[in-house]
Amino acid sequence: MRFAVIVFPGSNCDVDMFHAIKDELGEEVEYVWHDSENLDSFDGILLPGGFSYGDYLRSGAIARFSNVMKQVVKAAEAGKPVLGICNGFQILLESGLLPGAMRRNESLQFICQTVQLKVENKNTMFTSQYNQDEVIRIPIAHGEGNYYCDADTLKCLTDNNQIVFTYDNNPNGSVANIAGITNERGNVLGMMPHPERAVDELLGSADGLKLFQSIVKNWREAHVVNA
Amino acid sequence: MFKVKVYVTLRESVLDPQGTAVKSSLHSMNYNEVADVRIGKYMELTIEKTERDIEEVVNELCTRLLANPVIEDYRYEIEESVVQ
Numbered sequence: 027m028r029f030a031v032i033v034f035p036g037s038n039c040d041v042d043m044f045h046a047i048k049d050e051l052g053e054e055v056e057y058v059w060h061d062s063e064n065l066d067s068f069d070g071i072l073l074p075g076g077f078s079y080g081d082y083l084r085s086g087a088i089a090r091f092s093n094v095m096k097q098v099v100k101a102a103e104a105g106k107p108v109l110g111i112c113n114g115f116q117i118l119l120e121s122g123l124l125p126g127a128m129r130r131n132e133s134l135q136f137i138c139q140t141v142q143l144k145v146e147n148k149n150t151m152f153t154s155q156y157n158q159d160e161v162i163r164i165p166i167a168h169g170e171g172n173y174y175c176d177a178d179t180l181k182c183l184t185d186n187n188q189i190v191f192t193y194d195n196n197p198n199g200s201v202a203n204i205a206g207i208t209n210e211r212g213n214v215l216g217m218m219p220h221p222e223r224a225v226d227e228l229l230g231s232a233d234g235l236k237l238f239q240s241i242v243k244n245w246r247e248a249h250v251v252n253a
Numbered sequence: 254m255f256k257v258k259v260y261v262t263l264r265e266s267v268l269d270p271q272g273t274a275v276k277s278s279l280h281s282m283n284y285n286e287v288a289d290v291r292i293g294k295y296m297e298l299t300i301e302k303t304e305r306d307i308e309e310v311v312n313e314l315c316t317r318l319l320a321n322p323v324i325e326d327y328r329y330e331i332e333e334s335v336v337q
Contacts, residue, residue, distance in 0.1 A: 083294075084321055091318070120321070127323035129263075132270050174267060174324055199270070 027245050029055040030068040032098065032114075034089045039075035039112065039222065046222040047072070051238045058094065065097040069245055070107045073098070073114030075167070075220060085128055085170050086116030095121055107151055107241050108214045112168055115206075115216030124209055124216045125183070126175035132199030136169040140230060142194035143205050143219060147187045150208055151244040152215045155236040162233035164219040166197060171218040173200040173207075186210055191217055255300045255307050256332040261320045262293035307331055 031043045040057060047055040058065065060078075065071060078089035089095065095117070102108045102123055110118040118124045131137060140163050145156040156162065175183070180202055183189050191206035198218075206217030221234025263269045272290040279287045296319060300310065311329050320327040 083319070087318060087321065119323075125323075127321050129267065129324060130270055132268075134270050134274055172270075176266075176323075199268075 027053045027069045027242050028067065029053060029070045029072055030058040030065055031055060031072045031074055032060065032062075032094055033057050033074070034060045034076070034078035034092060034117075036078045036080055037074050037076035037113070039220065042220070043072050043074045043111070043222045046225045046234070046238060050225040050235060051242065053238075053242060060089070060092040060094050062094045062097065065094070065101050068101070068106075069249070070109070070241055071098055071101050073108070073110035073117055074222075075112030075114060078113055078117065081113075081170075084116075084120070085113060086118075086120040089113075089117045090120040099123065102209070102214050105211070105213050107245065109152065109241070110214075110216040111220055111222065112171075112218055115218055116170065118214060118216040123214050124207060125179050126173055126201075126207070128170045129172040129174050129199075130170050131168070131172050131197070136167075137171075137197050138165070138167040139197070140165045140224075141197055141205075141219065143191045144194060145190070146192050147190050147208075149187070150190055150212050150215070150240075152208070152237055152240050153190055154244060155240040161194065162224075162236075163231040164221055164224045164234055165230070166219045168198070168218055171198040171200065173198075173204045173218070175201055182210075183207055188212075190215060191219070254302065254334050255298075256334055257298040257300055257307075257311055258330045258332075259296040259298060259311070259315060259319055259327060260293055260329065261296070261315075261325050261327045262291055263324055264326050267324045 033040045145160045148158045188208050192203040193205050196203045208215045221237045224231040224234035271292040276290040315327045
């Protein structure tokens with residue numbers, strides 16, 4: 027499977043993501059600059075964390091208008107897996123690929139720690155290798171991870187099983203303890219925690235690896251004969 | 254040329270943690286008469302005259318980029334200036 031790690035000016039988790047895919051997962055991966063006009067040759071799109079365009083105006087607001095985002099929308103519409111982590115999640119919200127918006131953490135503090143997440147929905151292409159309700163340990167590092175949506179949107183997310191990860195001890199004030207959601211179709215996942223930083227016990231947790239393994243397994247089953 | 258002042262604030266229904274922190278700071282300074290604080294953004298745009306209606310342009314800029322309609326409201330003031 028061939029992954030693209032989209033690099034915006036200000037991305038800073040792109041190398042972690044690349045390492046997770048290449049060295050821990052053993053799949054093909056390439057960095058793709060934000061002005062790229064074509065993502066057709068990639069099977070999966072990864073939007074890494076960081077501070078795209080300095081987070082000026084709002085997190086993700088400027089990145090959303092970069093050239094490559096037209097291609098990311100096209101890939102999402104084609105049903106390819108699109109994963110946005112942290113700033114990547116904020117970009118997916120700003121671009122409308124996922125519903126809702128991010129506010130500053132309730133505490134107003136930047137939070138950097140490993141948290142416990144519950145797998146709320148294991149029936150997605152991103153979580154099939156986890157058990158339903160499994161509790162996993164994944165690091166977070168953000169100042170604006172306080173997910174917000176209105177009551178109607180929350181009802182839709184709940185009814186369609188789009189809430190994929192929730193926090194055990196809500197660190198940032200997110201509505202309904204939300205840590206990660208998918209789009210309705212289930213091929214776009216945005217999450218604030220960093221699974222790419224939890225792919226080896228040396229890093230304190232390897233619980234993030236199953237997320238990437240899920241993507242690959244589901245892709246192989248759909249695209250490779252005798253997978 | 255137009256000088257456009259744009260004010261972006263969190264919608265009333267959205268909790269403003271920065272405003273809440275500043276309010277409690279003012280209270281701790283004994284300004285207990287401060288009932289509420291909301292923090293927003295102020296932007297000044299200089300826009301050249303176009304064939305399009307200036308209000309239409311400003312509304313478009315605000316809804317597409319300057320404000321996020323999911324959590325923010327905006328308002329603006331337009332001043333027309335004559336350039337020699």
